[in-house]
Amino acid sequence: MVHPHPGRPVTPPSQAVDQPPHALGRGVVRRALHAFGSVRFLMRASGLTFIAVVNAMIAYGVWQHHREAVGAAERATRNLALVLDEQAGRTVSGVDLLLTDLLTLLDVHPDGRSRGSAAIHELLRARRAALAPLAGLVVVDETGVTLHHSADTNPPDVAVGDRSYFAVHRDGAAPADAMAPQGLFVGPPIASRAFPGTSVIPMSRRWTRPDGRFGGVVVAMLNPAQLGTSLEAMGGGGDGTATLALRDGSVLLRRPADKPADKPDSSPARLDGWAEIQPLLSAGREGTLHTALPGDGRPGIVSLRRGRTHPFVVITAVAQADALAEWRRDSAVWTLMALGMTAVIALLTIHVERQQARRDQDQVRLARASRRIRGILDSMVDAVVTIDAHGRIETFNPAAERMFxxxxxxxxxxxxxxxxxxxxxxxxxxxxxxYRPDAGSRIIGSDREVLAVRRDGSTFPITLAVSAVRLEGRLEDEAGSRGEEGGQCVFVGVIRDITKRKQQEAELLASKSQAEMANRAKSEFLANMSHELRTPLNAIIGFSEILDSEFFGKLNDRQKACAKDIHDSGKHLLDIVNAVLDMSKIEAGRYELTEEVVDPAEALAQCLMMVRDRAQDARVDLRNGITDGPAGELPAVWLDRRAFKQVVLNLLSNAVKFTPDGGRVTLSARVEEDGSLAVSVADTGIGIAPEFMEHLFQPFRQADNTVSRTFEGTGLGLSISKNLMELHGGSLSCASTPGIGTTMTARFPAERIVKPGETEALVVAALS
Structure with missing residues (x-):
């Protein structure tokens, strides 16, 4: 017989009948499903998935770290440029104000144009000492001859007509990119003739004669190193560079320095890569750029910033290789960690797979092991209920019968x-x-409060303590066959009715809720009252101002006086409403501080200006005790500017109000030995009686009834001030002698003093 398909094996007829093709297919599918559904396969799949997830997370972390490293470098260059720009701007503004003030004094001083005047020299020396970056002050007449110099009573007989800071004012042809607002000229660094071996940055203003003719110049010589104090405080710029230059490319300051500071060039240095940077600035391309480093050509991160109030350009840069050096080291470590974790997970997966078979056998034995709990005492006062592993009740003592x-x-x-x-x-x-006996349970061994149901359907609160008892021995299962050696787990519940205790707790909660509602109603009333009063008060104040401006017609003196009284009374009442609202916010804990770095000397000076008119009307001598020492002695502080000024204004207003005609009020500030900042307001007023000192900071309280009738006020100022100081972690204290005067002292803790170099970190933390 010829085989129909040569080379193919012949299947016996009986086998072909017993194993049809579709049956063979179903068998393969069943075996595949069984393999895929086995615990062994699931464990292996879980291990591989875990390895993939871990490696993916590490890869994502490396990528994210790269982004963070680049972002950190961008922020560092941007912040460094901002700090250098702000410091340069403040320095230029300070010099501009100083020169403007000096020109006014020279015009009125009889020795202003007398060469070598000792009085003018002392004036220049004091002005130079008041501004740290200044190296010297010079006054030059219209011929270029030095009239006065802060370094010497007898100025050197040197003609400076060839200097750019003199020629631009004399000729009136100053380049626009070298002039700051209001006519201040800023020149490139020059070698100092007064101090050989050093370089200075000249800033000059024109000295105009009364008839408008050119009368000379006043010049401030700046020490270039002082412009970079913020860079040294911030670590010098790290691996990058920071440059401050004029808009013509003349370098004023470079960190790190290319040359020793004690060897100035005869001509100002030019900025590296100025040809590439100038077109970017001309096109308005300021900010942080990823471009080639100026004068270097390597890829880098460059921040450009052009001063708005001064003719400076700030360039900070860092090479990408330096910025990513730490990321490369970390990436290598993370790669090794990924390899190690892959190996560990693989070994753990193999070990767990082997242990799973044993664990399954143990769980089967534990499921079969059960025993009944015996020996429950029916005489217990508390209800005792036992149940088996299926939740069926086995015992129910008499106390439980009475309870349920x-x-x-x-x-x-x-x-x-x-x-x-x-x-x-x-x-x-x-x-x-x-529940698993060996795995623990949150309901075993703990006393819980739950609700229970009586037979009549009513619910009541109980405390339930559950414990598990394992009874050893051999048991029969539900089918009647003998079980394996083991035990049955029985749960014992001890129950206590706590209805009376809950009623007492409810009464306490109700009382507390009523008190909170009353307090909330008070706060809402104060807020609504303040809002409702503000609307008509603003209208009254506005109409009184319209009447006083005579918009609707001329007013006689009596009518204008009445309009002024209406305006002053409305403003006074609005201040009272605002004080009550502030007190309500503080009591409710909703007063939020807006903290920032504050120059206390500047803020205190503003407070003095705001109270000066009131002091003049009351004929009280208002003195600034801060000017007794250098302004630089007061460090910057981290606090809420508005709250700080509100505290100082409250203290100054009280001091002026309670000081009679001819009295004196002095504002001073100092750093204490413990590092705290103390701001004091001392007056020569009526003082405070000793018996009232304990009530001084309570709201709506003043010294006594006589004072309350003599002096207006709500008595909220000191209470609000004390609360604002406590929100800052500080304190407000008072020392007073009746008939002699009072000294109020606000102390800010040492933790709020901003150390050099901390300003950027505090600002970044507040923004984040």
């Missing part, structure tokens, strides 16, 4: 859910099904 209203015979063999409210059934069933 069920007879023991009625509940035996039934589910314990009979004693629980319907919403708790599912949670209880899950707890029973998921």
């Amino acid at each position: 209203g069920h007879a023991e015979a009625e509940v035996l063999g039934k589910s314990v859910n009979l004693l629980l409210p319907e919403p708790m059934h599912a949670d209880h069933d899950r707890s029973m099904a998921g």
Whole structure:
């Protein structure tokens, strides 16, 4: 017989009938499903998935770290440029104000144009000492001859007509990119003739004669190193560079320096790569750029910033290789960690796979092991209920019968859910099904408060303590066959009715809620009252201002006086409403501080200006005690500017109000030995009686009834000030002698003093 398909094996007829093709396919599918559904396969798949996830997370972390490294470099160059620009701007503004003030003094001083005047020399020396970056002040007449110099009473007989800072004012042809607002000229660094071996940055202003002719110049010589103090405080710029230059490319300051500072060039240095930078600035391309480093050509991160109030350009840069050096080291470490974790996870997966078979066998034995709990004492005062592993009630003592209203015979063999409210059934069933004796349980060994149900359907609160008892021995399973050696787990519940205790707790909560509602109603009333009063008060103040401006017609003196009284009374009442609202916010804990770095000397000077008119009207001498020492002695502070000024204004206003005609009020500030900042307001007023000192900072309180009738006020100022100081972690104290005067002192803790170099970190933390 010829085989129909040569080379193909012949299947016996009986085998072909017993194993049809579709049956063979179903067998393969069943075996594949069994393999895929096995615990062994799932563990292997989980291990591989975990390895993939871990490596993906590490890869993402490396990528994210790269982004953070680049972002950190961008922020560093940007912040460094901002700090250098702000410092240069403040220095230029300070010099401009100083020169303007000096020109005014020279015009009125009889020795202003007398060469070598000792009085003018002392004036120049004092002005130079008041501004740290200044190296010297020079006054030059219209011929270029030096009239006065801060370094010497007898100025050197040197003609400076060839100097650019003199020629631009004399000729009136100053380049626009070298002039600051209001006519201040800023020149490139020059070698100092007064101090050989050093270089200075000249800043000059024109000295105009009364008839408008050119009368000379006043010149401030700046020390270039002083412009970079913020860079040294911030670590010198790290691996990058920072340059401050004029808009013509002349370098004023470079960190790190290319040459020793004690060897100035005869001509100003030019900025590296100025040909590439100038077109960017001309096109308005300021900010942080990824471009080639100026004068270097390597890829880098460059921040450009052009001063708005001064003719400076700030360039900060860092090479990308330097910025990413730490990232490269970290990436290598993370790669090694990924390899190590891959190996560890693979070994753990193999170990867990081997242990799973043993764990399954143990769980089967634990599921079969059960025993009944015996020996429950029916004489217990508390209700005791025992249930088996399936949640069926096995014992029900008399105390439980009295508590729940069920007879023991009625509940035996039934589910314990009979004693629980319907919403708790599912949670209880899950707890029973998921309980494992060796795994622990949140309901075993703990005293819980839950709700229970009586026979009549009413619910009541109980405390439930559950313990598990393991009874050793051999048991028969539900089918009647003998079980394996093991034990049955029985749960014993001890129950206590806490209805009376809950009623007492409810009464306490109700009392507390009523008190909170009363306090909230008070706060809402104060807020609504303040809002409702502000609207008509603003209208009254506005109409009184319209009347005083005579918009609707001329007013006689009596009518104008009445309009002024209406305006002043409205403003006074609005201040009272605002004070009450501030006190309400503080009491409610909703007053939020807006903290920033504040120059206390500047803020205190503003407060003095705001109170000066009031002091003049009251004929009180208002003195600034801060000017006794250098302004630089007061460090910057981290606080809420508005709250700080509100405290100082309250203290100054009180001092002026309670000081009689001819009295004196002095504002001073100092740094204490413990590092705290103390701001004091001392007056020569009426003082405070000793018996009132303990009530001084209470709201709506003043010294006594006589004072209350003599002096207007709500008595909220000191209370608000004390609360604002406590929000800052500080304190407000008072020292007073009746008839002699009072000294109020506000102290800010040393933690709020801003150390050099901390300004940037504080600002970044506040913004984040």
